[in-house]
Amino acid sequence: MAELLSNQVLWTAVLASFIAQVLKLLIYYAVEREWQWERFVETGGMPSSHAATVSALATGVGITEGWGSAYFAIAAVLAFIVMYDATGIRRAAGMHAQLLNDLVEELQELRKQGPKPEPLKELLGHTYLEVAVGAIIGAMFAWISFLVV
Structure with missing residues (x-):
């Protein structure tokens, strides 16, 4: 258990994700x-916490194991x-969900009866900018984490 708790690469990646999610909340409030x-717990939006997480992970592994390592x-x-995946498949799924929600809304207006189905979640993926910012946040946080600690 002590090994897990002292795994700096793991905790750097987890904290990078947390920071990105907090920033997402603050950016939404600012706008x-x-x-x-x-x-705070949703996927999609600025910045990408997935990108921040894997970027911090890769940077941490590069710093600790070497940039030429298999790890x-x-x-x-x-x-x-x-x-x-965040900019491609998940983004496309979110766009499909938005289109389906619009179609359901139009059909409901035409029918004027029956229960309205719960809308599909639309904020699934990211733009290239959201992923790039998340990746930069993750890499920067990893460098800071390993230089300070």
């Missing part, structure tokens, strides 16, 4: 002037897959 606490290669490939 909309209202607190939406559920933003860094594994972490870097994982990071690229996660970030690609």
Whole structure:
């Protein structure tokens, strides 16, 4: 258990995710002037906490194990897959959900009867900017974490 608790790479990645989620909440408040606490646990939005997490992980592994190590290669490939998925597949799924919600809304207006189904979650993926900012936050946090500690 002590080994797990002292794993700096792991905790750097976890804290990078936490910081990105807090920033997401603060950015939303700055733009909309209202607190939406559920933003803290939602996917999507600025910045990407997934990108921050895997970027901090890969950077931490690179710093501790070496940039030419197989461990860094594994972490870097994982990071690229996660970030690609966030801007591609999950973003497309969110756009599909938005379109389906619009269609359901139009059908409800035409029918004027029956219970309205719960809307699909639309904020699933990220723009390239949201992922880039998340990746920068993660890498910067990892460098700071390993330089300070």
